[in-house]
Amino acid sequence: MEHEHIVKKFDKNLEKIKATIVEMGGLVGLQVNDATAVLSSYDKAEVDRITAYDRIINGLNKDIHDRAEILIVRRQPMALDLRQTLAPINISGELERIGDHAKSTAKRAHIIHNAPPEDATLDMIGQMSTKVQAMLADVIIAYANADIDLAAKIRAQDKDVDMLYKQVVKTVIETLTKTPDKAESLIHITLIARNFERIGDHVCNVARYVHQIVTGEDLKASADPSELRLDK
């Protein structure tokens, strides 16, 4: 259990950043959900509405950056506080990218609508979406509660999403040879599957930031940068 700051406003500033991330996570989750729905029941107005989410999400992203910046200036955070201030900048970036993938998915809905591909591929897309939405909802809980065990479970689930993506690609390749006239929609199905696969990666990145906030350990840090120098 974290202790409170002597300066109460410090706690309030950090809580506001956290609340904004939670709000952003909820909106992005909704956008992914709606983008998936519009694939099976196309509606242009709905696509426009999903696309318009973007501005709100970008606004929240900017709000988090501004709040973190002013907190650094005012409070000079250290240790846990510093990680609680810096990580949201990265987390909001990951969420914003998820929003972009949802938008990209929604924008392809009319092609899928005009030339529906195999049901099997749409089923797999549906499974991918269900999976990443659950992961996204959980990672926001893990962030809000500083729950590193939940964050670890979420990271472990990414392989399921990757497997589904490979299955979509395999099915598309098989179908292309049988029904080359559906090439365009099959390519878009692959790109949509790619969107969900990337969403899974971004959720995993958020889960890594949750781990880093709590422990200070950067799970993405691999090699010593000096080992990567090309002039060695």
Added chain:
Amino acid sequence: MIDPIITARGVDIFYDTNQAIHNVDLDILPNKVTAFIGPSGCGKSTFLRAINRMNDLIPTCRVTGDMKIAGQDIYAPAVDVVALRAQVGMVFQKPNPFPKSIFENVAYGLKIHKITDSKTEMQDRVEWSLRSAGLWAEVADRLDQPGNSLSGGQQQRLCIARAIAVKPKVILMDEPCSALDPIATAVVEELIDNLRKDYTIVIVTHSMQQAARVSQRTAFFHLGTLVEFGDTKTIFTTPEDERTQNYITGRIG
């Protein structure tokens, strides 16, 4: 592995029957800046003053345990305290130039410790000290003016010049910037960073940002005990002890 220049083992410090420092073990590495941080009354200044026996001046103060500098027990009966304080210089919270000229302030230690009788050598050493303290350009044309005619930041650098004139091994600094404005503080911090090439510096500071900026090693004291000691980066990013984290982040522990 670098050998420490200062080693403390089982150091206890008492004021009468009150124990201010409890069983501190600490190794200070040469040519590094080591910061002591902790809340008021935690014992950090008391421990700092034990490193050059400034506590001897307080009749009720008693130091037990083992405190060595370069392998020498500084509390051994044969130790000449005046010579020790030349080896371990000190800069205080408030700049305290003597009521003498700028030149005499720096030359004082050279005379006390009879380091030189030669006038030329004395002049050379004063100039070298003032240059080392980053003050020469500002005072070269007014060396005969009183030390206290300088600004606060200049006076503090004059005190640093006075300490380094006798070429100490260690310089102790007890909140050296707490009476200075941010610009004068920056100048002193830059000086501290330059001085560590030649000296070992131990600094007590209430400014966590200053400790993070100037030091390579940080010790956190709390209620007279050394809670945590390590690389400054680790202390200010991922401290091990919850008490350290609560203190540096300003939380109620």
